[in-house]
Amino acid sequence: MSKPLNIGMIGYGFMARAHSNAYSKVNHFFDLDYRPVLKAICARNETQAKAFADRWGYESVETDWRTLIARPDIDAIDICTPNNLHKEIAIAAAKAGKMILCEKPLARNAAEGEEMCQAIEQAGVANTVWYNYRRIPAVSLAKQLIEEGRLGRVFHYRANFLQDWTISSDLPQGGQGLWRLDADAAGSGVTGDLLAHCIDTALWLNGPIAAVTATTETFVKERLHNLTGKVEPVGIDDACAVLARFTNGSLAIFESTRYARGHKALYTFEINGEKASIAWNLHDLHRLQYFDHGDASHIRGWHNIHVSDSDHPYVGNWWVPGLQLGYEHSFVHQVADFLKAVANGKTAGPTFREAQETQKVCDAILASAKSSQWVEIK
Numbered sequence: 001m002s003k004p005l006n007i008g009m010i011g012y013g014f015m016a017r018a019h020s021n022a023y024s025k026v027n028h029f030f031d032l033d034y035r036p037v038l039k040a041i042c043a044r045n046e047t048q049a050k051a052f053a054d055r056w057g058y059e060s061v062e063t064d065w066r067t068l069i070a071r072p073d074i075d076a077i078d079i080c081t082p083n084n085l086h087k088e089i090a091i092a093a094a095k096a097g098k099m100i101l102c103e104k105p106l107a108r109n110a111a112e113g114e115e116m117c118q119a120i121e122q123a124g125v126a127n128t129v130w131y132n133y134r135r136i137p138a139v140s141l142a143k144q145l146i147e148e149g150r151l152g153r154v155f156h157y158r159a160n161f162l163q164d165w166t167i168s169s170d171l172p173q174g175g176q177g178l179w180r181l182d183a184d185a186a187g188s189g190v191t192g193d194l195l196a197h198c199i200d201t202a203l204w205l206n207g208p209i210a211a212v213t214a215t216t217e218t219f220v221k222e223r224l225h226n227l228t229g230k231v232e233p234v235g236i237d238d239a240c241a242v243l244a245r246f247t248n249g250s251l252a253i254f255e256s257t258r259y260a261r262g263h264k265a266l267y268t269f270e271i272n273g274e275k276a277s278i279a280w281n282l283h284d285l286h287r288l289q290y291f292d293h294g295d296a297s298h299i300r301g302w303h304n305i306h307v308s309d310s311d312h313p314y315v316g317n318w319w320v321p322g323l324q325l326g327y328e329h330s331f332v333h334q335v336a337d338f339l340k341a342v343a344n345g346k347t348a349g350p351t352f353r354e355a356q357e358t359q360k361v362c363d364a365i366l367a368s369a370k371s372s373q374w375v376e377i378k
């Protein structure tokens, strides 16, 4: 019989839905010592919070996250709020001895992230940051292929995260749904929101980044602010383009933008090694492209691996071979790994400390865009 692990969810937006779905499903597909219990949902708007609780099966509702954290019946706090609240909530939750599952980016900047890391390390609580793309089976398979030494020395890493939803200058900034355009709430624009995913995956697959040089642009300079009712300068980066050097000697190009007309959420990466290359994209997320120079020359070419076999990462826990998994499953996998780690007295990556590495790279990118200089990652 699995033991209950009581979840206190903060927020009822996009990620609160993705995580609640994962908590609800995980024990149906994974054998685990722990079972998440949807104990309480917290949001400032009680009516909305109650509606969310009814839909997803949360037992109770809070309207102040401090009250939620103070509750002795809550084991883990899940932070699904805009970025400006991550630090305060995480530090309070750590002080109360709660486990913490925090949405990405860890914080608005590395200074905030460092305070959060120190708080959780002092408290010794289990923690994880929802860089969920690591646990899409095709991406996990890429990690496996690299660890098996199939790529050999890596020369190039190339990644993009492209969207097109902020092109209209009529779109306001700030408030519910549009906090991502408000630098105070988000910290940065596409660098923290989109590129952070590319950086997390890159650090995981290809090791530390030594230095970056970047340029950013804010294409729409002023937008109506929903909270003040006034037209105000836009403080976020709308697009960024980055050159980077990894400590393993490989070179990288990263790009993220919300101005790539026609692209809704196109995350792609390609890695070129001495012996092989791999490529993946989010629009075809259950496939991994793999080119092996060791194949006999008359059949050498890109393999299009349908990552749906029972010996592919995570896949054996689901359906029969050949049936593909999707976006939502990455969250289920992260919960499964988190609960397994908790049962073994460990913690599932990316931890706050690992996510802080991404934060440092994002800070360096924004600093380089300001100074037009290469910036080393300390």
Ligand SMILES: NC(=O)c1ccc[n+]([C@@H]2O[C@H](COP(=O)([O-])OP(=O)(O)OC[C@H]3O[C@@H](n4cnc5c(N)ncnc54)[C@H](O)[C@@H]3O)[C@@H](O)[C@H]2O)c1
Pocket (backbone or CB within 6 Å): 010, 011, 012, 013, 014, 015, 016, 042, 043, 044, 065, 079, 080, 081, 082, 083, 085, 103, 104, 105, 130, 131, 132, 176, 177, 178, 193
């Ligand atoms: N892992 C991913 O791929 C991914 C995808 C989207 C968002 N995110 C991250 O998840 C976090 C939330 O993003 P989202 O898309 O769910 O945003 P959202 O706007 O859909 O939801 C944010 C929620 O926070 C709530 N909130 C705001 N202030 C609050 C307060 N003081 N107390 C309680 N609740 C409060 C809002 O009411 C809302 O329900 C962000 O950090 C974002 O970067 C991660």
